[in-house]
Amino acid sequence: MSATPTYADWIAVDWGSSTARAWAIAADGTILAEAMRPIAPAVGRAMLTDLIGDWLGGTVPTPVLACGLCGGTDGAPYLSVPVKLAALCPQPAPIQSDCRLALALVPGLSQTQPPDLTAGEETRVAGLLARLPGFDGVVCLPGAQTRWLQISAEEIISFQTCMTGEIFGLLAGQASLRPVVDGTALDTAAFDAALADSLTDPRRLAQRLFAIRADAVLNGTVNPVSRARLSGALIGAELAATRPYWLGQDVVVAGTPVLTELYVRALSQQGVRARVIDGTRLALAGLARIRAAQIKAGGKP
Amino acid sequence: MSATPTYADWIAVDWGSSTARAWAIAADGTILAEAMRPIAPAVGRAMLTDLIGDWLGGTVPTPVLACGLCGGTDGAPYLSVPVKLAALCPQPAPIQSDCRLALALVPGLSQTQPPDLTAGEETRVAGLLARLPGFDGVVCLPGAQTRWLQISAEEIISFQTCMTGEIFGLLAGQASLRPVVDGTALDTAAFDAALADSLTDPRRLAQRLFAIRADAVLNGTVNPVSRARLSGALIGAELAATRPYWLGQDVVVAGTPVLTELYVRALSQQGVRARVIDGTRLALAGLARIRAAQIKAGGKP
Numbered sequence: 001m002s003a004t005p006t007y008a009d010w011i012a013v014d015w016g017s018s019t020a021r022a023w024a025i026a027a028d029g030t031i032l033a034e035a036m037r038p039i040a041p042a043v044g045r046a047m048l049t050d051l052i053g054d055w056l057g058g059t060v061p062t063p064v065l066a067c068g069l070c071g072g073t074d075g076a077p078y079l080s081v082p083v084k085l086a087a088l089c090p091q092p093a094p095i096q097s098d099c100r101l102a103l104a105l106v107p108g109l110s111q112t113q114p115p116d117l118t119a120g121e122e123t124r125v126a127g128l129l130a131r132l133p134g135f136d137g138v139v140c141l142p143g144a145q146t147r148w149l150q151i152s153a154e155e156i157i158s159f160q161t162c163m164t165g166e167i168f169g170l171l172a173g174q175a176s177l178r179p180v181v182d183g184t185a186l187d188t189a190a191f192d193a194a195l196a197d198s199l200t201d202p203r204r205l206a207q208r209l210f211a212i213r214a215d216a217v218l219n220g221t222v223n224p225v226s227r228a229r230l231s232g233a234l235i236g237a238e239l240a241a242t243r244p245y246w247l248g249q250d251v252v253v254a255g256t257p258v259l260t261e262l263y264v265r266a267l268s269q270q271g272v273r274a275r276v277i278d279g280t281r282l283a284l285a286g287l288a289r290i291r292a293a294q295i296k297a298g299g300k301p
Numbered sequence: 302m303s304a305t306p307t308y309a310d311w312i313a314v315d316w317g318s319s320t321a322r323a324w325a326i327a328a329d330g331t332i333l334a335e336a337m338r339p340i341a342p343a344v345g346r347a348m349l350t351d352l353i354g355d356w357l358g359g360t361v362p363t364p365v366l367a368c369g370l371c372g373g374t375d376g377a378p379y380l381s382v383p384v385k386l387a388a389l390c391p392q393p394a395p396i397q398s399d400c401r402l403a404l405a406l407v408p409g410l411s412q413t414q415p416p417d418l419t420a421g422e423e424t425r426v427a428g429l430l431a432r433l434p435g436f437d438g439v440v441c442l443p444g445a446q447t448r449w450l451q452i453s454a455e456e457i458i459s460f461q462t463c464m465t466g467e468i469f470g471l472l473a474g475q476a477s478l479r480p481v482v483d484g485t486a487l488d489t490a491a492f493d494a495a496l497a498d499s500l501t502d503p504r505r506l507a508q509r510l511f512a513i514r515a516d517a518v519l520n521g522t523v524n525p526v527s528r529a530r531l532s533g534a535l536i537g538a539e540l541a542a543t544r545p546y547w548l549g550q551d552v553v554v555a556g557t558p559v560l561t562e563l564y565v566r567a568l569s570q571q572g573v574r575a576r577v578i579d580g581t582r583l584a585l586a587g588l589a590r591i592r593a594a595q596i597k598a599g600g601k602p
Contacts, residue, residue, distance in 0.1 A: 017477060078519070114508065115516035145477070145511060161511040163476065170471040175464065176318060176446070203503040206535075206542040207415065210446065210462040215416035218379070234507075241507040 007058040008032055010291065011101070013048065014120060014283035015039075015070035017144055020047065023284055024055040049098050056100035065090055065287050067106040068120030078110035078117065082157045085126050088290050106290055109156060116161050120283055121147045125156060127285030128254055128277055137250030140274070142259035144169065146238065148245040160245060162238045165259070171230060177209065180216035181227040188265070190228035195266050198236025208233050235266050246272050254279040308359040309333055311592065312402070314349065315421060315584035316340075316371030318445055321348065324585055325356040350399050357401035366391055366588050368407040369421030379411035379418065383458045386427050389591050407591055410457060417462050421584055422448045426457060428586030429555055429578055438551030441568075441575070443560040445470065447539065449546040461546060463539045466560070473531060478510065481517035486525035487532060489566070495530040496567050499537025506538050536567050547573050555580040 008024035016039075024033040037051050048070065049056075056062055079087060090104035109118040121141050129135055129151070139149045144166045149159040172181045198205065212229045215221050239246065246267055251274040253263045260276055267274045309325035317340075325334040338352050349371065350357075357363055380388060391405035410419040422442050430436055430452070440450045445467045450460040473482045499506065513530045516522050540547065547568055552575040554564045561577055568575045 110515070110519055112519075115512045115519055117515045117518060160508050161515070162507040163472075163478075163510050164507060166476050167468070167472070167510075170476060171464075171468070175467050175471060177464075202506070203538075203541040203544075205503070205506065206463040206465060206539040207461050208542075209464050209468075211415045211417060214411070214418045214462070217418060218411055218413075218416055237504075238507040240504040241509075243504075 008055050008062055010063040010065060011052050011055060012284050012287040012291075013052065013064060013066035013068075013070060014123075014287070015066055015068035016120065017069060020051055020068075020070075021283070022052045022055075023281075024052070025288070029288070048103070049101075052101070056098075058100075061100055061102040063291075064101045064103045065106065065291050066103065067123035067283055067287060070105060077107060079107045079122075081109050081111050081159065082155050083109055083122070084155045085129060086154065086293060088122060088126060090290065090294060106287070109159065111159060114160075116159060118147060118149075118159060118161075119145070121149060121159070122156060123286035123290065124254070124279075124282040125149055125151065125286070126289050127282040127287075128252065129154065130285050130289045131277060132252065135250075135252065137252065138245050140246070140251055140253045140255075140263055141279070142253065142255035142263050146255075146263075148242050150245065160242055162241060164234050164238045168231060168234050171209070171234075172227065177213050177226075177230060180213050180221070181223055181230050183223045183227060185224035185227070186231060186262075187222075187225045187228040190225040191232040191262070191265070192269060194229040194232025195236040195239075195269060198233045199240050199270070202237055202240035205233060205237050231262060232266075235262060239266060239270065246270070246274075251275070252277050254282055309356050309363055311364040311366060312353050312356060313585050313588040313592075314353065314365060314367035314369075314371060315424075315588070316367055316369035317421065318370060321352055321369075321371075322584070323353045325353070326589070330589070349404070350402075353402070357399075359401075362401055362403040364592075365402045365404045366407065366592050367404065368424035368584055368588060371406060378408060380408045380423075382410050382412050382460065383456050384410055384423070385456045386430060387455065387594065389423060389427060391591065391595060407588070410460065412460060415461075417460060419448060419450075419460060419462075420446070422450060422460070423457060424587035424591065425555070425580075425583040426450055426452065426587070427590050428583040428588075429553065430455065431586050431590045432578060433553065436551075436553065438553065439546050441547075441552055441554045441556075441564055442580070443554065443556035443564050447556075447564075449543050451546065461543055463542060465535050465539045469532060469535050472510070472535075473528065478514050478527075478531060481514050481522070482524060482528040482531050484524045484528060486528070487563075488523075488526040488529040491526040491529035492533040492563070492566070493570060495533025496537040496540070496570060499534045500541050500571070503538055503541040506534060509534050532563060533567075536563060540567060540571065547571070547575075552576070553578050555583055 009027040012023045014021045020037050020039050022035045023031050093103045093105050106123050109122045136152050141147045146162045150157040171177050212226050216226045253260050253274045254277040264274050310328040313324045315322045321338050321340050323336045324332050394404045394406050407424050410423045437453050442448045447463045451458040472478050513527050517527045554561050554575045555578040565575050
């Protein structure tokens with residue numbers, strides 16, 4: 001940044017379930033600054049000015065465009081699928097206590113049957129389609145909650161959320177399994193076997209989990225194998241629940257490298273050659289696209 | 302207790318995954334004192350003298366008979382099923398640092414296919430059969446880990462462990478579901494519906510869980526309904542995994558009142574009229590029976 005303070009043209013915010021990310025963007029699209037905070041669930045927007053406060057202070061309020069849980073239950077109303085990406089219009093959300101910013105929220109998506117919600121994934125899809133124009137198929141966004149979204153002609157038709165990552169984190173971090181799955185290494189052969197087993201007979205999931213611990217205690221199975229079995233059992237259960245989303249579909253996976261690799265490996269075992277799109281700054285790409293569309297349509301910048 | 306200190310004839314210890322319980326027993330079987338401590342997983346036996354230290358101090362070491370995780374991986378070797386209850390012989394486990402007690406551990410049970418372990422349930426079954434002599438059928442012991450044990454002619458034939466309670470606690474207490482399932486009330490109609498749904502199509506479990514949150518956010522579903530759906534979905538998944546243990550079987554359920562009622566309700570929905578046995582002090586009853594058998598056989602008291 002220059003010696004004379006250059007305030008951002010606008011600020012992009014991606015409010016996740018565990019992390020909030022923000023970018024200060026110049027008029028020419030350059031990223032001037034980036035900020036990140038871990039957040040407790042349901043902290044709400046109170047932390048927003050803490051996250052981006054350093055970038056505020058121009059003569060006019062800085063436009064802030066946010067997606068994710070910042071626009072959750074107390075934010076913009078949900079749009080019910082099917083939803084054209086062009087319909088993702090930011091909704092103004094005044095923050096009474098801070099006139100330095102003009103906050104707008106990208107609405108999340110809702111679905112009636114089965115009941116479901118997105119939390120920033122609609123914006124990631126907009127970003128993904130900016131990188132992969134005209135994509136028709138299924139987008140898999142792995143994370144603490146993995147979302148599968150069916151896309152056709154720039155429209156999100158339906159979607160499905162699985163809490164696989166969240167459940168894995170709880171079981172690996174706190175449950176009676178912790179001592180035997182601690183660590184980060186993962187045995188891929190054990191992952192493949194557990195995944196196949198879980199997909200072949202998803203009914204046995206409840207029993208399969210404790211068997212991971214019992215086998216480790218009885219047979220001295222090493223942690224990378226036990227951890228892979230837990231991961232394989234849970235991702236297998238997810239694939240069993242999401243079969244219509246990947247069977248015979250053109251699938252793109254976009255998440256963190258480790259998770260993306262596991263999902264691609266799992267899908268490949270089922271005969272699905274998923275493409276990988278770099279998941280980094282996908283929300284930022286989506287927010288930039290939504291903002292550009294808004295300006296083009298004559299909306300206030 | 303009398304003014305002159307009456308030391309215990311023996312001490313019974315039930316070492317669970319989250320709680321340790323101990324009883325000081327007189328020669329005539331009277332309970333002289335009772336103690337309880339919450340324990341962190343894998344604390345091991347270091348806490349044992351803290352738990353029962355007040356009761357020690359006679360001229361000879363007090364016999365202490367323990368079951369559960371106190372006799373876990375560092376304790377008595379496991380006995381591989383099938384195991385006659387008469388074979389549950391306490392194994393001496395010297396505690397070097399304290400000569401006031403003589404510790405013996407009831408061995409846990411192990412199973413090869415699928416890999417599984419008990420942690421005090423073998424002793425509870427011994428206690429249950431003291432109350433229900435000659436029982437042939439299946440014993441369901443609900444808890445953080447629920448164990449289903451097949452019993453025939455005073456022998457434990459096979460068993461199966463499900464982490465249902467542990468997973469329910471983690472999801473209800475910490476996951477993104479917490480805000481919508483908080484509380485203790487449970488809507489029984491919602492429990493029945495979720496259980497039936499889960500048993501009919503166990504493959505959809507991964508997707509069903511987040512739908513509980515989405516439905517609450519979208520439709521204002523009250524917490525007792527959401528909590529019942531979570532409980533029903535998980536117990537349904539357990540019943541799907543344990544079908545051979547209850548279908549057409551004579552089932553006895555023995556646990557805490559709330560959990561026992563849920564399992565009996567769930568089984569009844571599947572046409573199984575389970576009997577209820579008071580689960581209170583079942584471990585103590587088992588320890589007393591095992592000790593009596595040992596003395597009768599001429600073992601050291």
